[in-house]
Amino acid sequence: MIEFLQQLINGLAQGAIYALIALGYTMVFGVLRFINFAHGDVFMLGAFAGFYVGPRVLKFFGNAASYPGAAVVLVVAMLICAVFGILIEFLCYRPLRDRPKLTVLITAIGVSLFLENAGQFVFGADPKSFPELITDRALEIPESWGALSLLTITANQLIVVGVTLALLFALRFIVLHTRMGMAMRAVSYNPTAASLMGINNDVVISFTFGLGSALAGAAGVLISIQQPSIDPLMGVNAGLKAFVAAVLGGIGNLPGAALGGILIGLIEVLVMGYVSPTYRDPIVFGVLILVLLIKPTGLLGASAREKV
């Protein structure tokens, strides 16, 4: 039982990362109705932004791991990723706005390949060890909790889940309680009507890309404080998993993406713990296929009828 709880905690920390990436997929799908294949690679850029910015920022904080320093690194990485996201949309997707969806999908695959290969060219293909932003330690659980004191919860896990929750609430606030959020929802609901109401769709789409990419950048830094090394291809697998999460929750649906992310994280960890690590990827993709065949709109997605 304790082992199972431990797995759940590990899965939650992993799922939080997927949830952050999945939100980007779902937001872009909401406004543009296409899958931004390059999103997983923006996540990779976030990790590398942290890698290069981290040591420089830590200099101001006495060259030691510290929480304020880590927070600054996180924000800087998010900003860098937001800029990249907006640039990618502006250069590659905007000129294709009126073209068939397939063309945009292929372009997205091209952008993804470009980021991966340019990453290998610029950063080097070998894995790099991420600078220590936060000193990790296991939290003390008081004896009085009985058997629960056998659990290991690390500070990193707590931070990952905490930061994810904070970002989710911030996102919720932006989408539901700001003018820009309202514009995003309007564009997602009906782009033509939105522009007739005086919304500048291009600005909204750029903002959406920026927001989604910032979340991916945050995920990139958060995963890097958990796992020891980063490499230019780390976005491929994480991106695919996060996409599965977005579909599982119902693509276009923000709470769905968060829920899907957590679920995929849990499934992965449980499969690794109780079945076999080699079955992890096949089972995750099996889940995707089952969802699409049984309920293509996902767990929380509303069904849309196709009009002729």
Place this chain on the structure above:
Amino acid sequence: MFQRPKILLLFALLLAALVSWSMGHVPSGFVGNGQGGSGSLIDRYAYYYDVLIGIGISVILAAGLNLVNGYTGQFSLGHAGFMAVGAYASSFLTLKWGGTAGGGVMGFFVALLAGGGVAALAGLLVGGPSLRLKGDYLAIVTLGFNEIIKGVIQNAEPLGAQRGLGGMHQFTNFFWTFGCAAVTVYVVLALVHSTYGRGFLAVRDDEIAAEAMGINTTKYKVLAFVVGAFFAGIAGGLYAHFKQFIHPEGFNYLRSVDIVVMVILGGMGSTAGVCFAAVLLTVLPELLRAVSKAPALPATVQQIAENRMVLYSLLLIVLMLIRPQGLFGGSSRQKKQGAK
């Protein structure tokens, strides 16, 4: 060009046999300045031979995928999965029959067909349910199946699991590769010019209208998928019996993307264009490799050539921005999207 298809096919097969025979038997001294010594052409130009076989296999893969992505308009992103099925199935058979002597060339032929057959069956299993989905979703599901096939092989002990499978006899030669390529191109063209072809194109151009006209769109989609998978399986068998070693990671998502890029570059729905792109994209990396090693060129050029994958992906983006129909694709009627 397609006036006497059967005669053309026969001619291509004969030519492949002749070239293949001469490669093995003509002493290399016969070509060039006569300093070749005793080895055959294959021994002397092993590197070029390798590239040549690679071209043939690419042509089979791309022409087969073009049937699905190009003519039928169903965006599949899991072609390498079927290639893996064919490669493993045929290798399993030839290894079981005892490598060299056991099955012999006829055994190889049977194993190749069996590999294609198993891949086609996999195509049926995958295509049946997933072809209900469209566009992006179909792409993702086929990608998912590709990963699942890879994952199953990684866990299958009789297939070498994560160690890979090796020890196959090198049955694949010029004749087998280009013979199969010729048959693939022939079958694809014959299908497209038949009643079935009208069905494929109808599904691509307007699925709803096609259905309203009484066309069983599912049947055509699955048919295209199964035929594409069959040839991917054949290509996998040829690949396995040429390289003599296969590994599950060799058939991953990136391999599928490679094949898709060939189809897109050539122009979806243009067999000649796709074959040309398959040749181009197989030769181009080798050319760039040569450029990156050439001492006479400035260092920057060498460095750019060394990172050919960067160029490759840029090429894809620029192509989509400037000429989305590919190099040879006609400007087919495109539905305006976004109208709801």
